[in-house]
Amino acid sequence: MNHESSLVNQLTDRLIAGELRPGARLSEAALAKEFDVSRNTLREAFRVLGEQGLVNHIPHRGVSVASPNTSDVIDIYRVRRHIECSVLENAPKNHPGAEEMRRAVEGAHAAAAADDWLRVGTLNMSFHNAVVSLSDSSRLMRSFGNVLAELRLAFLKVEVLDFLHAPFVERNQEVLDAYLNESPRGAAAKLGAYLGDSERQVLGAYARAGQA
């Protein structure tokens, strides 16, 4: 494995784990020391993360963990609606991605029963990644992955607690059922409604947290 690529992965892991909080400044000197790499190598990784939207880079002011505000959240959900719904609506029957969706829903049910809400959250992301995989487009999946990662930062920022995802397990189930047994259009409509509710919940958390 490439050193730099592994560095990007390490940084990404800590970002989505919340160890590097949204808005936190990432000092080149400090992080270089912590990860035991040179400043130049670290800066290359920063450029990658910057393009992915996980960090902001302001010239001469350094990089900081992306800290999505409400308009960012709205924008992210706009992207989700366009991509996820369009993919689902145009998805073929019997796509292998459907099996991934099924596994994610099933696992989420089990995890919810076991009160393992962290796992529920992870499987929720798997479900939506599986939806986009129905497009058979690697580029769409990459862009979508970046957006989901950014949304994860939004959750962290306002501390959307994992167990709040509980109601959405059943919603995913309904989307899957509609895709399998009804029409793609119906499934896409259910998914759109899901995304609307999810967005409202996140924006509500922002309002409670008094964040822009």
Next chain:
Amino acid sequence: MNHESSLVNQLTDRLIAGELRPGARLSEAALAKEFDVSRNTLREAFRVLGEQGLVNHIPHRGVSVASPNTSDVIDIYRVRRHIECSVLENAPKNHPGAEEMRRAVEGAHAAAAADDWLRVGTLNMSFHNAVVSLSDSSRLMRSFGNVLAELRLAFLKVEVLDFLHAPFVERNQEVLDAYLNESPRGAAAKLGAYLGDSERQVLGAYARAGQA
């Protein structure tokens, strides 16, 4: 303006101008000398372009100009269909982006009459960027811009001549008219057909050029 950001722009310009041909290897030493920057600074720019899909980076083998093959082209058009059609179908009436679309079509007509095919190509890109701007989503526009830039490399690779865009000026006009006067669904359908024909033309050029 930031030095590095300007370097990315310079490199992008030369890429889409075709001065750096698809598949060409980009030697760090040579390019650093040419742009009068250090290898380290150049490498930072490479990481940005890599995330944008304009260059490929293989560890220990350096970076080369992206050279989309037929499956890349197919993937790119998949993305275009999902994004452009979904945006257009869900676009509100009276969005300011419609005025941009109109200007692009009008200008393309004039440029075509003047045999200025390079300008026709540029305005064609403006038109489709304007379509995506109907989404009011900066992230969607950014991702879409990257994909269009990559498609530009595909054109360059098989030398899709600019005047081949001629029939598409009228198609854009029809899409615009449908959006303005008919239904978003109808406009999206027309755009989808447009994209199908455009994709076929590019793939045809690939077949003639004997490229994968």
Next chain:
DNA sequence: TAGCATGGATTGTTCAACAAGAATAGATCT
């Protein structure tokens, strides 16, 4: 208090060096 110098810290960029992997050419063997 508002505005302005000043010093300290951080980022931007370069350079030279070396390690590590890949590619090339040459030598060897069958």
Next chain:
DNA sequence: AGATCTATTCTTGTTGAACAATCCATGCTA
């Protein structure tokens, strides 16, 4: 000749130190 191994060479990966450019906080001045 053709294939395979090997040594050399080239390129990339990474580092550390250095300096310039810019920002930021502090305290001074009016």
